[in-house]
Amino acid sequence: MRVQSEQKRFQTPSYVADVFLDYFNQRVRVENYRGNIKQIMIVLDQLVDDHQFTKIIFHAKPEQWTQLLSFGFELEAVFKGYSNGSDQYAMAKYKTNDRRTSEHWVKEDDILLDVYQKGRDVKAKELPEEYTFRRAIEKDSTKLAELYNKVFDIYPTPMNEAHYVQKVIQTGSIFYIVECKGEIVSAASADVNRTYHNAELTDCATVPEHRKYGLMKKILQKLEEELKKEQIFCAFSIARSLSFGMNAVFYQLGFDYTGRLRKNCYIYDKLEDMNVWVKDLSDFNN
Structure with missing residues (x-):
């Protein structure tokens, strides 16, 4: 039986990112990260191409969520107090119009x-x-x-x-x-x-x-x-x-x-x- 999901750590001298690969729900999610966001984006784009994911979720720090807007992300929700009292911003980017469009x-x-x-x-x-x-x-x-x-x-x-x-x-x-x-x-x-x-x-x-x-x-x-x-x-x-x-x-x-x-x-x-x-x-x- 195919694995429904798995978590991987990607790291180089310029960044560290824990990435959750959710094959069942056709999405990839970053929850814990530090370092160069631009380099992390390159990894995410490659994962999307490799696995045909249609949604990217990036849980950003309060001081960095606006930086993700320049990469095509949009703010969907705020998890108040998520990280030891600090907020976490749920940013999303879609790879198909169908995934981005809600009929309800x-x-x-x-x-x-x-x-x-x-x-x-x-x-x-x-x-x-x-x-x-x-x-x-x-x-x-x-x-x-x-x-x-x-x-x-x-x-x-x-x-x-x-x-x-x-x-x-x-x-x-x-x-x-x-x-x-x-x-x-x-x-x-x-x-x-x-x-x-x-x-x-x-x-x-x-x-x-x-x-x-x-x-x-x-x-x-x-x-x-x-x-x-x-x-x-x-x-x-x-x-x-x-x-x-x-x-x-x-x-x-x-x-x-x-x-x-x-x-x-x-x-x-x-x-x-x-x-x-x-x-x-x-x-x-x-």
Whole structure:
């Protein structure tokens, strides 16, 4: 089976760059770098030619993001506090008109407005007694994979494979689950970066017939508490722009919308736009 993604380090006397090659989503991403940006661009262009990538993502430092404009990049989102409290700017460049063009952009704007109009103060729903919450362990990997296989036809990472889920847990991601009558019906994770002290809240999934109780909102609150214990204060998430429910959840939890990543990854049945939501967990008024 072909590798879906891999990370490589490129370095010369003039630069160092850690580059994430995402074959499944046809994109390349730079997250950590220093040195000569112009030389890094040459490497990226070569990778695009070699692998037919259609999107380049460059996570730039605050003092350098405008430099990328001269290379044809545009600003898509700001990850506030991403790197030990310093912001990170998500710059993007597209290699095809199809990848750059979003057919649902205006609809996604309308969904965002609906989210704002609903407001942050939404009364929590009472849960039936059969729902129980807990932190997941490695033994839950098979049932978690079954959940993701049931909820998503296509997902950016192979979360429908038990061995992959187990590896994700082993490498430090925190999963919280909801069980009903012995079955996992909802789950989400915090992918913790202990170098830059941030965490992505991701892998949010709830079986359709259990979505009326607001389980995901409660799971994310529990993940926030776990992150605070580890003094991880930058929490962010990338939610489907077409999903009113998930965007409403993050807004209600005090996250701020900071941009949209155009045709960022395959989910459900197509390449989808993703909204970026960020929260400072050290701000107890948030």
